Amino acid sequence: MSVQSPISSVNDFVVRFANVNGSGSASANELFARSILRHGVPVSPRNIFPSNIQGLPTWYEVRVTEDGHLGARGGVDMMVAMNPQTWDKDVASIEPGGYLFYDSTKPMPTSKFRADINVIGVPLTAITNSTYTDPRQRQLFKNIIYLGALCALLDMDPKLVEQLIGEQYKGKEKLLSSNVHALHLGRDWALQNLKCPIGLQVKKSDKVGDRIFIEGNSAAALGAVYGGATVCAWYPITPSSSVAEAFTSHCKKLRHDPETGKAKYAIVQGEDELASIGIVIGASWNGARAFTATSGPGISLMTEFIGLSYFAEIPAVIMNIQRAGPSTGMPTRTQQCDIIACAYASHGDTKHVLLFPEDPAEAFEFAAQSFDLADRLQTMIFLMLDLDIGMNHRLCRPLKWDDARQYDRGKVMTAEMLDEPGRDFGRYLDVDGDGIPYRTYPGTHPTKGSFFTRGTSRDRYARYSEEGAVYADNMQRLVRKFETAQDMVPRPLQANAAKPTKYGVIYFGSTAPAMDEAIGLLESRGHQLDRMRIRAFPFHSSVASFIADHDFVYVVEQNRDAQLRQLIVNENGIDPVRLVPILHYDGTPITARFIANAIGDHQDHLKVTPLRKAVS
Amino acid sequence: MTYIAKPKFHHPGLPKNELGYTHRDYEGKISTLCAGCGHDSITASIIEACYELSIEPHRVAKISGIGCSSKTPDYFLGNSHGFNSVHGRMPSVLTGANLANRDLIYLGVSGDGDSASIGFGQFAHSIRRAVNMTYIVENNGVYGLTKGQFSATADRGSKSKKGVMNTDNAIDLVAIALQLGASFVARSFSGDKSQLVPLIAAAIRHKGASFIDVISPCIAFNNHAGSTKSFDYVREHNDAVNRLDVLTGRDPITVDYAPGTVQMVEQHDGTRLALRKIDADYDANDRLAAMTFLQKHAAKGQVVTGLLYVDPDSEDLHTHLDTVETPLNTLEARDLCPGTAALEKINASLR
Numbered sequence: 001m002s003v004q005s006p007i008s009s010v011n012d013f014v015v016r017f018a019n020v021n022g023s024g025s026a027s028a029n030e031l032f033a034r035s036i037l038r039h040g041v042p043v044s045p046r047n048i049f050p051s052n053i054q055g056l057p058t059w060y061e062v063r064v065t066e067d068g069h070l071g072a073r074g075g076v077d078m079m080v081a082m083n084p085q086t087w088d089k090d091v092a093s094i095e096p097g098g099y100l101f102y103d104s105t106k107p108m109p110t111s112k113f114r115a116d117i118n119v120i121g122v123p124l125t126a127i128t129n130s131t132y133t134d135p136r137q138r139q140l141f142k143n144i145i146y147l148g149a150l151c152a153l154l155d156m157d158p159k160l161v162e163q164l165i166g167e168q169y170k171g172k173e174k175l176l177s178s179n180v181h182a183l184h185l186g187r188d189w190a191l192q193n194l195k196c197p198i199g200l201q202v203k204k205s206d207k208v209g210d211r212i213f214i215e216g217n218s219a220a221a222l223g224a225v226y227g228g229a230t231v232c233a234w235y236p237i238t239p240s241s242s243v244a245e246a247f248t249s250h251c252k253k254l255r256h257d258p259e260t261g262k263a264k265y266a267i268v269q270g271e272d273e274l275a276s277i278g279i280v281i282g283a284s285w286n287g288a289r290a291f292t293a294t295s296g297p298g299i300s301l302m303t304e305f306i307g308l309s310y311f312a313e314i315p316a317v318i319m320n321i322q323r324a325g326p327s328t329g330m331p332t333r334t335q336q337c338d339i340i341a342c343a344y345a346s347h348g349d350t351k352h353v354l355l356f357p358e359d360p361a362e363a364f365e366f367a368a369q370s371f372d373l374a375d376r377l378q379t380m381i382f383l384m385l386d387l388d389i390g391m392n393h394r395l396c397r398p399l400k401w402d403d404a405r406q407y408d409r410g411k412v413m414t415a416e417m418l419d420e421p422g423r424d425f426g427r428y429l430d431v432d433g434d435g436i437p438y439r440t441y442p443g444t445h446p447t448k449g450s451f452f453t454r455g456t457s458r459d460r461y462a463r464y465s466e467e468g469a470v471y472a473d474n475m476q477r478l479v480r481k482f483e484t485a486q487d488m489v490p491r492p493l494q495a496n497a498a499k500p501t502k503y504g505v506i507y508f509g510s511t512a513p514a515m516d517e518a519i520g521l522l523e524s525r526g527h528q529l530d531r532m533r534i535r536a537f538p539f540h541s542s543v544a545s546f547i548a549d550h551d552f553v554y555v556v557e558q559n560r561d562a563q564l565r566q567l568i569v570n571e572n573g574i575d576p577v578r579l580v581p582i583l584h585y586d587g588t589p590i591t592a593r594f595i596a597n598a599i600g601d602h603q604d605h606l607k608v609t610p611l612r613k614a615v616s
Numbered sequence: 617m618t619y620i621a622k623p624k625f626h627h628p629g630l631p632k633n634e635l636g637y638t639h640r641d642y643e644g645k646i647s648t649l650c651a652g653c654g655h656d657s658i659t660a661s662i663i664e665a666c667y668e669l670s671i672e673p674h675r676v677a678k679i680s681g682i683g684c685s686s687k688t689p690d691y692f693l694g695n696s697h698g699f700n701s702v703h704g705r706m707p708s709v710l711t712g713a714n715l716a717n718r719d720l721i722y723l724g725v726s727g728d729g730d731s732a733s734i735g736f737g738q739f740a741h742s743i744r745r746a747v748n749m750t751y752i753v754e755n756n757g758v759y760g761l762t763k764g765q766f767s768a769t770a771d772r773g774s775k776s777k778k779g780v781m782n783t784d785n786a787i788d789l790v791a792i793a794l795q796l797g798a799s800f801v802a803r804s805f806s807g808d809k810s811q812l813v814p815l816i817a818a819a820i821r822h823k824g825a826s827f828i829d830v831i832s833p834c835i836a837f838n839n840h841a842g843s844t845k846s847f848d849y850v851r852e853h854n855d856a857v858n859r860l861d862v863l864t865g866r867d868p869i870t871v872d873y874a875p876g877t878v879q880m881v882e883q884h885d886g887t888r889l890a891l892r893k894i895d896a897d898y899d900a901n902d903r904l905a906a907m908t909f910l911q912k913h914a915a916k917g918q919v920v921t922g923l924l925y926v927d928p929d930s931e932d933l934h935t936h937l938d939t940v941e942t943p944l945n946t947l948e949a950r951d952l953c954p955g956t957a958a959l960e961k962i963n964a965s966l967r
Contacts, residue, residue, distance in 0.1 A: 122894070147726055214966050264939075265944070278708025282714075442674075
């Protein structure tokens with residue numbers, strides 16, 4: 001079957017693999033993405049998977065992007081349709097002129113195809129069954145065989161793929177040779193039976209540079225290692241579990257005493273999220289750097305302790321890898337939907353510091369920085385990732401560290417300081433006006449510096465008190481501390497449009513790559529936008545200035561209720577009308593097309609509609 | 617909880633322990649619990665045990681949850697750091713603190729509402745993890761701060777002050793601790809200081825999860841006829857399995873034991889427990905026997921007190937995690953940060 005105008009593109013297309021969860025396809029699909037990287041061509045892959053172990057549909061999408069666009073694009077140029085259950089949906093998602101790659105062992109009726117796409121059948125099951133007898137081998141090698149066929153169809157260099165397989169199975173010769181053999185089976189069949197290459201092609205380039213390919217969760221975990229975290233307590237929950245698992249893995253390699261072999265870290269899988277954050281708070285209270293990783297439902301469970309951390313002023317770090325809520329929501333789908341829940345977590349008047357990294361490199365930096373911030377501010381720090389950053393490989397700049405960097409342990413009074421003549425230690429005394437008091441670690445001094453930590457109200461010397469003035473004094477100091485935090489957290493990054501404009505856009509976190517691309521698409525439609533990427537809460541004063549400098553500011557986020565916009569309005573007293581929400585919340589990563597269409601349509605509307613109607 | 621400090625005056629003639637501390641150095645603020653509360657007796661026993669062991673007060677971290685019992689850490693060891701956390705969550709906070717600095721002594725003080733209800737899970741998991749701690753439950757079978765509701769340790773058939781009959785089965789924290797693998801399990805009575813002090817001292821010296829359930833009548837809400845946690849009831853039904861003295865490798869703290877009826881228990885740190893057997897068949901090194909013994913006597917309505925089980929070869933969470941001897945909270949960037957060279961290798965492996 002053929003169409004008149006098949007898509008023709010070099011190093012710029014989207015391949016989507018439709019598989020069945022548990023079929024062992026993940027490693028083959030990831031190998032495909034890495035192979036393209038080895039050609040010097042940037043890729044942006046994404047897992048779309050169900051919240052079960054086996055049997056349900058799973059997709060893996062590889063965006064091949066010479067221009068380096070790392071956001072999701074939307075649309076599929078080639079569908080590798082390996083799941084009969086999702087066949088109709090998969091076929092329907094192919095762009096006109098695109099390609100359908102399928103297992104042609106069993107003939108398919110013409111009605112199962114589309115007239116405007118190109119169909120490529122490879123008898124994968126037949127090839128596999130004629131070579132392998134073991135059922136598990138048949139399942140696993142079928143994935144490598146289709147990878148081999150794709151190599152031929154896309155004109156990829158088989159040596160680069162073999163090299164990757166060699167690295168993956170280093171020291172396991174039997175596995176290495178059998179995988180290479182399967183790769184050749186698929187490639188040879190395609191070369192002999194199909195017209196290779198097709199319109200979509202991978203050509204060697206030099207656009208990857210020294211960038212690395214890493215998942216956000218792994219990078220954040222490495223940031224915790226470099227940031228000096230010694231205690232990790234966690235409870236498994238998608239999509240955050242791989243943070244703790246990566247921390248364990250990194251620590252095993254990097255954190256053992258060379259002489260004794262003993263661990264310079266402690267990792268405990270708690271019985272639940274409550275225990276995990278309790279362990280973190282206990283460790284932090286006692287002077288260790290500690291963190292937990294969780295997701296929205298875990299945050300819900302931890303809120304009691306989060307309030308204690310705020311009020312008793314105990315440093316701690318929570319890495320929140322957000323997923324679609326509320327309740328159990330969609331556990332394996334991405335959103336940025338815990339902004340309000342984390343910013344004001346717990347009962348009473350609370351405010352918490354949030355950090356919003358855009359990619360793994362920033363996840364690494366912010367994770368390390370979060371421990372300095374927690375110690376300096378003596379409060380809870382939330383590192384806000386989401387599934388899209390956390391569980392997908394991203395191409396990003398190499399991770400960097402300054403060996404001269406020292407940890408900022410904040411205001412900790414030592415025994416020597418306590419003995420200084422005239423020194424007055426009060427646990428909640430604001431001695432220098434920044435709202436941050438000194439603390440002591442347990443065991444510091446035989447007679448000075450001890451105090452009682454509690455979640456109930458107390459005076460500046462940590463003595464229990466229910467006096468209204470004493471309570472208000474403490475709460476006001478906490479406000480001062482939060483104001484101090486404003487200049488300590490990562491500042492927003494701002495970029496102006498090519499031409500002067502009255503419009504701006506604010507965004508954060510995993511939206512960044514799609515926004516970078518969307519700006520270009522909007523420019524091509526004649527829309528100029530200044531942009532600001534917010535990287536932390538509390539908001540820097542430049543956020544309000546940015547909004548004040550524009551007639552309208554779009555706020556792009558991945559949740560239903562415009563949570564960042566709410567926070568900006570609430571904290572900065574800004575007229576909500578001036579902030580136009582652009583919201584994407586179906587659980588898939590936001591795309592450049594979506595942003596450009598949503599903002600572009602609004603801008604077009606503004607040109608012809610009175611202001612009041614445009615914003616109503 | 618109070619902020620009223622006791623007067624600092626020390627009588628010059630007060631006896632001192634090996635470190636030169638007097639009893640007053642182990643005291644805290646003035647208790648605001650009801651006069652006659654069993655918890656204050658436990659506080660006194662903790663003070664006595666720490667004095668006798670010549671512990672440096674500031675090297676103790678005292679951690680509690682919420683409730684009458686959890687207020688008590690303010691009333692002893694005034695030079696120690698205390699942490700009154702949230703309801704039922706003392707064990708996790710203590711676990712984290714212990715991970716951060718293995719060199720301190722950790723006293724966890726909890727109540728029956730705190731540990732047997734909201735904190736039942738945390739109690740269980742801190743025990744099974746073998747956190748090196750002394751976990752004391754001040755057990756009065758009632759919620760005192762909220763004025764008299766039954767707790768989960770209240771016996772079925774016992775009556776509240778208002779005359780309501782408890783129809784739920786009781787949780788026996790000692791039985792649970794034995795089942796979960798606590799390496800030191802004891803029960804005592806707040807009114808029996810001669811038994812409780814050496815038990816606390818031994819528990820502090822024990823490496824691993826030490827658990828002591830102390831029946832501590834609530835004089836306001838659970839010290840009436842019909843209560844099985846009242847002073848009278850416990851005195852009438854108490855069956856002590858043994859008496860315990862502690863030898864610290866120095867002069868014996870007490871010497872009130874009879875030759876020929878003492879079982880010596882060598883612990884990992886060299887401390888020797890001298891166990892006086894009242895029941896000729898009782899073996900405090902046999903976990904299974906302890907569980908059976910406990911159940912048999914419970915069926916007869918008897919409250920078994922004393923050291924029910926001790927494992928002389930116990931380990932703790934740090935042993936299991938194989939952590940360095942240096943407290944984690946003292947490690948610095950040079951100990952913890954792998955540096956740029958390691959990062960370059962990691963970067964290279966990700967291309």
